[in-house]
Amino acid sequence: MKMQFDNFQQLWDMAGHGPFVWTSVLVSLVMMIWLIVRPLADRKAALQDVARDIARTAQAKENLKGDS
Amino acid sequence: MSSKTDWTWFHRLGSPRWFYETTGRWLPWLGLLTLLLLGTGLVWGLGFAPQDAKQGNSFRIIYIHVPASFLALAGYYLMAIAGAVGLIWRMKLSFMVMKAAAPIGAVLTFLALFTGAVWGKPTWGTYWVWDARVTSMLILLFLYLGVLALQYAFHSQEAGNKASAILALVGTVNIPIIYKSVDWWYTLHQPATIKFTSAPSMHPDMFQPLLVMILGFYCFYAVALFLHTRAEILRRERKSSWVRELAIKEAGL
Numbered sequence: 001m002k003m004q005f006d007n008f009q010q011l012w013d014m015a016g017h018g019p020f021v022w023t024s025v026l027v028s029l030v031m032m033i034w035l036i037v038r039p040l041a042d043r044k045a046a047l048q049d050v051a052r053d054i055a056r057t058a059q060a061k062e063n064l065k066g067d068s
Numbered sequence: 069m070s071s072k073t074d075w076t077w078f079h080r081l082g083s084p085r086w087f088y089e090t091t092g093r094w095l096p097w098l099g100l101l102t103l104l105l106l107g108t109g110l111v112w113g114l115g116f117a118p119q120d121a122k123q124g125n126s127f128r129i130i131y132i133h134v135p136a137s138f139l140a141l142a143g144y145y146l147m148a149i150a151g152a153v154g155l156i157w158r159m160k161l162s163f164m165v166m167k168a169a170a171p172i173g174a175v176l177t178f179l180a181l182f183t184g185a186v187w188g189k190p191t192w193g194t195y196w197v198w199d200a201r202v203t204s205m206l207i208l209l210f211l212y213l214g215v216l217a218l219q220y221a222f223h224s225q226e227a228g229n230k231a232s233a234i235l236a237l238v239g240t241v242n243i244p245i246i247y248k249s250v251d252w253w254y255t256l257h258q259p260a261t262i263k264f265t266s267a268p269s270m271h272p273d274m275f276q277p278l279l280v281m282i283l284g285f286y287c288f289y290a291v292a293l294f295l296h297t298r299a300e301i302l303r304r305e306r307k308s309s310w311v312r313e314l315a316i317k318e319a320g321l
Contacts, residue, residue, distance in 0.1 A: 001116050001273070011115060014125035020190055021114070024129045024183040028136065031175050035292045039168075042299035050306050051319035 082159045084301040085310050091294040098291050105284030112277035120274075129187040131278060134261060135285035137180040140208060141243060143173040143289060147215065148240045151233030161297075163229040164304065166236065167219050168296030172289065174212035181205055192256050200249035201257040204242060211239040225304070 005011040012018050113131035120127035147169035154162035184202065185195040196202070215232045222228040250259045261270055261278075270278070305311045 003115055004117070004119060005115060014128070015119075017125040017128075017190055020126050020186050021128050024132050024186050025110070025114070027182060028132045028179050031179060032288065032292075035172055035175055036295060039292070039295035039299040043295070043302055046299060046302035046306065047311075047315045047318050050302075050312055050315035051321060053306075054312060054316060055319075055321060 082157075082161050084161050084164065084305050085308075087161055088298055088301050091298060095291065095294055098287055098294070102284060102287040102291050105280055105287055109277050109281035109284050113281060117274045117277050118271070123191055126187060126190040127274075129183050130261070130274075131281045133180060133183040133187060134278060135282045136176045136183065137205070138282055139285050139289045140173055140176040140180050140205075141246060142286075143169055143176060144208065144211070144236075144240070144243055146293075147173060147212075148236040151215075151236040154229060155233050160304070161301075163233070164297050164300040165293070166215070166229075166233060168293055168300055170212050170216040170219070170232075172292045172296060174209060174216065176289075177205060177209040177212055181209065188256075197256055199255040199257060200253035201246065201255055204246040204249050207242055208239075208246060211235065211242060214239075 005014075012022070014021055109131060114128055117128070117131075119125050147166050150162045150166040150169065153159055154166060181202070184205075188197070189195050215236050218231040218235060219228045222231065247260075249255065250257050259269075302311055302314075
């Protein structure tokens with residue numbers, strides 16, 4: 001097994017096919033990262049929604065106690 | 069031994085909480101494995117695999133194109149089976165898995181089409197042809213988007229689940245067409261590189277990194293599917309006590 005390119009310039013250029021290969025790789029990486037980041041953010045948002053709800057209910061109960 | 073079959077494993081499998089907690093333990097390891105495989109496969113395939121005698125370096129797109137296409141198809145089966153299990157046994161978790169599989173499958177199908185188009189330019193001289201393989205993959209993309217859209221088309225979650233599952237099941241007819249399209253019709257697309265029934269039509273130096281990439285994509289798929297399902301579980305089970313406890317713990321209330 002041997003590295004096919006002598007330097008980064010050659011690796012980037014790929015004898016003229018670089019634009020095709022690297023476009024494919026970069027677009028794929030960006031979209032795959034999005035598939036990981038989006039549900040992580042969703043999970044966090046879902047838990048924050050529930051926590052906010054719980055805090056609001058607790059506050060409402062507290063207020064009710066104060067009124068009576 | 070009890071005379072009745074023990075079904076507890078089946079019910080546990082259907083429990084969103086069990087799924088959430090178990091995948092939570094698996095995810096760090098699976099994520100690490102995914103990074104290792106994809107990192108190794110990419111460096112190997114892009115830098116070390118020998119270039120193709122006819123296609124030159126453009127052939128290196130195969131290391132994304134083939135794994136993405138594989139998982140786009142395998143993911144469709146998974147989505148349709150999850151839909152069927154949901155319809156037959158009314159398993160809530162199954163519908164959540166089905167919904168989670170839709171955006172992942174759509175992205176992978178898009179990537180298969182996109183990398184195929186970019187690969188087509190230096191190889192076929194055109195980005196796009198309306199040939200059997202390419203067109204049937206485009207239909208796959210629309211099926212994924214349809215399943216996703218139906219989830220939001222109804223007021224009731226249950227109606228959305230049923231509609232999505234039925235579309236997913238009907239759409240499975242497209243999968244064998246995609247597989248066979250390169251044999252049935254005259255097409256620009258080359259025949260399958262990897263077949264279960266014969267040796268790969270590829271030199272081992274090129275094939276080994278492809279195998280690593282395919283394994284990496286399988287792991288990536290599992291990670292993405294787990295993450296999407298977990299987020300969906302929290303949304304749909306937000307009223308249950310275990311999710312409320314989890315929210316309190318994470319918010320530090």
